[in-house]
Amino acid sequence: MSGMKSGVTIKRFECNPLQENCYVVSDDETLxxxxxxxxxxxxxxxxxxxxxxxxxxxxxxxxLSTHGHFDHAFGNRFVFDTYGLKARVHSDxxxxxxxxxxxxxxxxxxxxxxxxxPTGEPLAGGDTIAFGSHxxxxxxxxxxxxxxxxxxxxxxxxxxxxxxxxxMSVGRTDLPGGDYEQxxxxxxxxxxxxxxxxxxxxxxxxxxxxxxxxxxxxYLSGN
Numbered sequence: 719m720s721g722m723k724s725g726v727t728i729k730r731f732e733c734n735p736l737q738e739n740c741y742v743v744s745d746d747e748t749l750x751x752x753x754x755x756x757x758x759x760x761x762x763x764x765x766x767x768x769x770x771x772x773x774x775x776x777x778x779x780x781x782l783s784t785h786g787h788f789d790h791a792f793g794n795r796f797v798f799d800t801y802g803l804k805a806r807v808h809s810d811x812x813x814x815x816x817x818x819x820x821x822x823x824x825x826x827x828x829x830x831x832x833x834x835x836p837t838g839e840p841l842a843g844g845d846t847i848a849f850g851s852h853x854x855x856x857x858x859x860x861x862x863x864x865x866x867x868x869x870x871x872x873x874x875x876x877x878x879x880x881x882x883x884x885x886m887s888v889g890r891t892d893l894p895g896g897d898y899e900q901x902x903x904x905x906x907x908x909x910x911x912x913x914x915x916x917x918x919x920x921x922x923x924x925x926x927x928x929x930x931x932x933x934x935x936x937y938l939s940g941n
Contacts, residue, residue, distance in 0.1 A: 726852055726874050727774075728919065731767055733757035736789040739921055741878060742767065743871075744776050745850025751776040752849050753803070754869065754878050755784055755921060758793030759830070767793070768800060779849050782841070783807035784880025784921060785866040786814025787893075788822050788832060795833040804838030806847075808858060811865030812837050814895075825893070841867055854878075857911060861901025862889030868908060876917045883908060883918060885926035888937045902937070909938055 725747070731740040738757035744750065751771065758764045771778060781803040783790060794805045794815070807815050814821055815837050819829040841847075843858035847869075857868040859882045866889070870877040881889035882904055891898040912918075914929035931938050 726871065726876070728876070729770055730919070731758065731763065731770075733763050734759040734789055734792055737922055738789045739919065739923075740767065740790075740793065741919060742770060742776070742778075743849070743854075743878075744774065745852050748850035749774065749776050750849040751778050752780045752782055752847060752854065753778055753797055753801075754782050755790040755880065756781060756793030756797050756805075757790050758796060764793060764796045767796075778803060780847050781805045781838070782847060782854070782869060783811070783815060784869065784878060784882070785863040786811030786821075787863065787881070788814075788818050788825070788830075790880070790921060791815055791818055792830075792832055794818075794835045798835050804836055806838045806841050808842065808856075808865030808867050809840040810860065811863050812840060814863065814865075841865075843867070857907065859901075859904035859908060861891060861897055861899075861904045863893075864895045864897075866904070868912075870912060870916070875913065875915055876919065877912055878919045879908075880921040883931065883935075883938075884920045884923050885918075886931070886935050887923075888935075889921075905938055 729742045741754040778801045818832045845856040846853040854869040862881045916928045
């Protein structure tokens with residue numbers, strides 16, 4: 719799936735057995751790009767991303783993690799080796815990313831061949847990450863994990879919600895570090911920050927928009 723909004727191009731790659739969404743978001747004028755949640759596990763998934771970037775003559779300038787779970791980070795070593803980018807994640811999730819092998823072993827029973835990689839400059843709420851003439855604003859949204867974030871491109875009216883918000887659902891809170899009350903507070907923060915016409919690109923499943931979520935998502939309809 720790919721989509722066009724005046725000035726940015728969004729390409730989604732569905733990766734690994736957990737059907738995680740990795741996004742390459744590029745500035746149409748400068749061709750600078752950010753990679754969000756590279757969950758590419760298999761060689762063909764990594765090659766599809768590499769080929770898309772090469773064919774489009776894109777220049778990746780940042781690898782951004784909405785949170786530190788392994789299914790969103792299988793491809794971090796590939797991005798580091800190919801483009802020299804270290805994953806940027808909120809400091810509260812940094813340990814998850816730097817110990818991906820032990821995280822996989824704890825949750826899946828084996829390491830799944832994941833390779834640990836160093837993290838880059840941490841993300842914090844209010845930060846902006848520029849690519850070309852566009853920028854993503856970081857909204858700290860703990861609950862699914864302590865360091866979960868939503869990445870919002872205000873001018874284009876798009877946001878990447880990771881596993882905080884899905885179409886008509888929300889992220890689970892029963893994994894280590896999850897907190898249901900925090901998640902509800904984060905959803906309230908999103909509901910009062912993102913305009914209703916914001917297009918939402920989640921970490922799993924199809925895209926949605928804030929107006930539909932505010933109207934129909936049982937976790938948001940009270941906001």
